[in-house]
Amino acid sequence: MKKLINTPESVLADALRGVEAAHPDLTVDHTNRVVISGAPRDGRVALISGGGSGHEPLHSGFVGAGMLDAACAGEVFTSPTPDQMLAAATQVDGGAGVLFIVKNYTGDVLNFEMAAELAGEQGIDTASVVVADDVAVQDSTFTAGRRGVGTTVFVEKIAGAAAAEGKSLAEVKAVAEKVSESGRSMGIALTSCTLPAVGKPSFELPEDxxxxxxxxxxxxxxxxxxxxxxxxxxxxxxxAITADLDFTGGPVIAMLTGLGGSPLIELYGVYADVADLLAEKGITVARSLVGDYITSLDMAGCSLTLLRADDEMLRLWDAPVNTTALRWGC
Known part of the structure; x- marks a missing residue:
């Protein structure tokens, strides 16, 4: 294993120190391993997400104006704890409530549910939306039901814009749920990934x-x-994606994300073919992203996410955002 690390045990702590050093506009709670976007916004709904580390820029890269207020970082591929999520909620709640955005992995779902109960005991109003958009399999090693993947980025951006407009917790949740239900994803891996604590590929995949x-x-x-x-x-x-949901008849937001180990020249080559194939099906792509947005450490490969959008989703997508991984209109 060749990795740019000090020790396998310090990977997350060192990365969070790097986030703090590189982005002084963000606050890092090192004790609870939470990345925070400044002080609470009085009277505005706060958005919190999180999950196991190793998927960067998800989630800490999407903390900032117009998107998440905080992101909880678990150990590599391990859910953050309810205490982390509660610490995030208490630090960003501006009195209008907190929306938890949860990828559908069993540990994440259970821990966010527990955090919501703990927050309620402290007088913090919470709501949750669970993203389950992966069309590949119904149940997986980590899940009951579909996995939550790329549509999470769309939920965080569009719901974040809704919160920035001052919508209520119920209204922001409704927007988030609509986005979650309208997105589908599918990924293909060319190689395995190597967890720092393990030191070898997590599964064997022949070269051919x-x-x-x-x-x-x-x-x-x-x-x-x-x-x-x-x-x-x-x-x-x-x-696989279009067989699961009809994307014709309206605008689509498309994202082709690398999984951490494929260069942009390859991702753009794949996206060129994706764009051609969608056009052949009469699917109109109104907005697109190509790059590393939700990864799997050093895995080579890519994942495609399509969102069946409407005018409100496009408007909220285009709204200003200022995070380390997404930035426009500011």
Missing amino acids: QMEVGVGIHGEPGRKREQLATAREIAAEMVE
């Missing part, structure tokens, strides 16, 4: 094969196939 429908923790997907061309990989993802 790829994992179709892989999870962001390296969970098995739908099947294992012979390595294919970029266009064949794009077609596999597009067909």
